[in-house]
Amino acid sequence: MSWRIPLSEIDLGPEEQSAIQDVLAREWLTMGEVTQKFEAAFAQMTGAKYALAVTNATAGLHMACMTLGLKPGDEVIVPSLTFVASANCIRYTGAQPIFADITSETNLNISPEAIERAITDRTRAILVVHYGGYACDMPAILAIAQRHGLHVIEDAAHAAGAWLEDRHLGSWGHIGCFSFFSNKNMTTGEGGMLLTNEDELFHKLSLLRSHGMTSLTLDRHKGHAWSYDVVDLGYNYRIDEMRSALGTVQLSKLERNNSRRRHLVDLYRSCLEELPQITIPFPNHPGITSAHIQPILLPPHADRVAFMERMKAQGIQTSIHYPPIHRFTAYRDVDPGAAARLPVTSEVAAREVTLPLYPRMTDDDVMAVTEAIADALLPETPTA
Numbered sequence: 001m002s003w004r005i006p007l008s009e010i011d012l013g014p015e016e017q018s019a020i021q022d023v024l025a026r027e028w029l030t031m032g033e034v035t036q037k038f039e040a041a042f043a044q045m046t047g048a049k050y051a052l053a054v055t056n057a058t059a060g061l062h063m064a065c066m067t068l069g070l071k072p073g074d075e076v077i078v079p080s081l082t083f084v085a086s087a088n089c090i091r092y093t094g095a096q097p098i099f100a101d102i103t104s105e106t107n108l109n110i111s112p113e114a115i116e117r118a119i120t121d122r123t124r125a126i127l128v129v130h131y132g133g134y135a136c137d138m139p140a141i142l143a144i145a146q147r148h149g150l151h152v153i154e155d156a157a158h159a160a161g162a163w164l165e166d167r168h169l170g171s172w173g174h175i176g177c178f179s180f181f182s183n184k185n186m187t188t189g190e191g192g193m194l195l196t197n198e199d200e201l202f203h204k205l206s207l208l209r210s211h212g213m214t215s216l217t218l219d220r221h222k223g224h225a226w227s228y229d230v231v232d233l234g235y236n237y238r239i240d241e242m243r244s245a246l247g248t249v250q251l252s253k254l255e256r257n258n259s260r261r262r263h264l265v266d267l268y269r270s271c272l273e274e275l276p277q278i279t280i281p282f283p284n285h286p287g288i289t290s291a292h293i294q295p296i297l298l299p300p301h302a303d304r305v306a307f308m309e310r311m312k313a314q315g316i317q318t319s320i321h322y323p324p325i326h327r328f329t330a331y332r333d334v335d336p337g338a339a340a341r342l343p344v345t346s347e348v349a350a351r352e353v354t355l356p357l358y359p360r361m362t363d364d365d366v367m368a369v370t371e372a373i374a375d376a377l378l379p380e381t382p383t384a
């Protein structure tokens, strides 16, 4: 299917091609100096003390859960209205995800009050997700965590280039994790980045990324080390030099692309004012968003499948963020009390539709999408 206006589109150019060709010409492909430079640039952009590049965000979230010592019997509070990896990473350690509701129809982030209500004497951590790159209420969440002695992990997969107050998202909690999957605001194909401000967590994350080994292939190649010890049960969750080169170029475009995204979101908001039946979440949201996706809510009881079919018939791709995790088959027995705890999540999950949003989208495209929505909302004309 070729769309008139797709859901998202990557911004790739000759800069990315030549960056990857440079790596190939240097003939060092596994994690090395290009990755170190990528990490340094990401740490500098975010202001975090440490940045650690990984093979993808799911691996990064798994490392975060292990590093914070999660184990069977522990509970971790997490939203259900997110990608399944946000909760899978908790289960990898044997700990149990406990789903908490989102704030409201206009704030799709986890609710601090709902977090507080879900805390038990088994709770060890809170894993928050900055939906669409809009900041969770981190001051309130950190205060709760401090009061109860909990760790905070930020799934910042949507949030590259997003801020709250003077702190980049992903640098508020103990560990933050970004995704560079191909539909994210910056991409390496597959890839991710962890942030932490704590020396000990960084040390542990570095070990987990590469088999728990005390020296890297690069160190030995440079003659800095002859052998190594294995001091932890680690993994191979490394990125490679081609991806780091791609990521470095993508990072240099992030600010410009995110401001273009924010402009398009403002335009959506003003165009969609003509359609008061449509709710646009996150009006006047605090902080600077990365505007990763453009969610809208259809009127209550609207036929969403029919709506999306009519958008498709006009060449416009839409999506859903997200089918809530607690309803998946693989989650049936994970948190049996979840459904009763998630009224706002259920309401939003039934009505949410995601509209096209990407830096190369034109202002005319936004107007065309708005017109298509107006059309798709019209009652079906009866056929004779």
Ligand SMILES: *Cc1c(COP(=O)(O)O)cnc(C)c1O
Pocket (backbone or CB within 6 Å): 056, 057, 058, 059, 082, 083, 085, 086, 129, 155, 157, 158, 178, 179, 180, 181, 190, 191, 192
């Ligand atoms: C994309 C995404 C992930 C997973 O990222 P990968 O890099 O594909 O592993 C996790 N959480 C959220 C919210 C995401 O959108």
